[in-house]
Amino acid sequence: MTSLLLNPDLLSTALPAGWHAAVPGPDDVADLHALRARHEVAARGAESAGLDATRAELTGNAAETRVHVMLRDAAGAARGWATAHDRAAGRVLVAVVVDPELDDATGDEVAAVLFAWAEGAGVAHARARELxxxxxxxxxxxxxxxxxxxxxxxxxxxxxxxxxxRRPVVDEGHGLGPTGPGVVIRRLEREEGGMPGARDLVAAHDILEQAFTDHFNHHEETFEEFLARLRSDPGHRWDHWWLAELVDGDEPQAVGVLIASASTDADGRAVGSYVEYLGVRRVARGRGVARSLLDAVVTDAAERGRRYVGLEVDADSPTGAADLYLSSGFTTSYVTQSWHRYADVL
Structure with a gap:
């Protein structure tokens, strides 16, 4: 497996005549972003990922937990791309992009090669974690x-x-309602321009680990992995983190967290906010904490002049999250699917 990652040209025997494989670098960012854009437009009618995201995955901080292979045809055009992202212990995110302009037979052949490579890369990630x-x-x-x-x-x-x-943001009436009784929403405490303090960061991580323990496909992340992954996102902003506290007891109790990022357009301008995480501890559910956190991010987006707030929700969530978002003015823009398989380390 190591030799495959270091020398992806070993894949060439399984590729169409004249094609070659390589590990992509900075000079390949534009071509791979264009390939991804073609795939997204063909698959759902619009681009999803921005150029900054592609660059971060290939050459930025997000590249540290990812391995890639790209395929170019005999004319040198980028036709395929696979990524294996070491997301958490026992979970590898696999992304395979095949040029939609290829005929089905060639596309199927390319996809099979990329998925096989990704399985090997996923096994290598697992082996490195001694799984x-x-x-x-x-x-x-x-x-x-x-x-x-x-x-x-x-x-x-x-x-x-x-x-x-997505929920559009308008100038008037942009809030979702008053903060629930006994609930205070605040940004993480930090010095001007600096990182938040360890106490608030640890509280945010702990809340999310507790809130999502019983959610679909939850894999525990260490505190260090959690911070590194979120900070590698080009849309990351420290002032897009909010904590919810219950203040009707002897001491404030941190019970909820919302982490958002900035969504940018093709020119790099922040045009929306995206909810990466919204979690509430069981002890505080039913007290309006989640709605109060939503109010914070929607109000913040309106104050920044952004057009919308976006998020992803499990269509089969047992917590009623989808109902909360629907009742808060969010509508479904498009639908995605998760597909899984397991690989053993031999």
Missing amino acids: SRTQLDSGAFEPDTRHQRRLAAAGYEHVRTWWQM
Whole structure:
């Protein structure tokens, strides 16, 4: 496996004549972003990821936990790209992008090569963590039956559906309602321009680990992994973190957290806010904490002149989260799917 990662040209025997594989670098960012954009437009009618995200994954801080391989055809055009992201212990995110302009037979052949490479890369991640098995977690847009067919051919199963939701932000009446009784929402405490203090950061991590323990496909993340992953996102902003505290007891009790990021357009301008995480401890559920946190991010987006707030929700969530978002003015923009398979470390 190590030799495959270091010398991806070993894949060439399984590729169409004249094609070659390589580890992408800075000079490949534009081509791979264009490839991803073609895939997204063909699959759902619009781009999803910005150029900053592609650059971060390939050459920025986000590259530290990812390995990549790219395929170019005989004319040198980027036609395929696979990523294996060491997301957490026992969970590897697999992304496979195949140029939609290829005919189905060639595309199927390319996809099979990329999924096989990704399995090997996922096993290498698991071996480095001294694990005997890992989950390979991939996905598809709901309308993209071609990619779903390729996932199934690679041994993946459709396990979950996700709603990608948005709420427009308007100048008047942008809030969702008053803060719940006994609930205070605040940003993490930090010095001007600096990182938040360890106490608030640890509280945010602990709340999310507790809130999501019983959620679908939760994999525990260490505090260090949690911070490093969020900070590697080009949309990360420290002033987009909020804590919810109950203040009707002897001491304030941190019970909820919302972490958002800035969503940018093709020119790098922040045009929206995106809710990366919203978690509330069980002890505080039913007290309006989640709605109060939503109010904070929507109000903040309005004050910044942004157009919308976006988020992802499990369509089958047992917590009623989807109902909360629907009642708060969020509507579904598009739908995605999670596909899983498992790989053993031999």
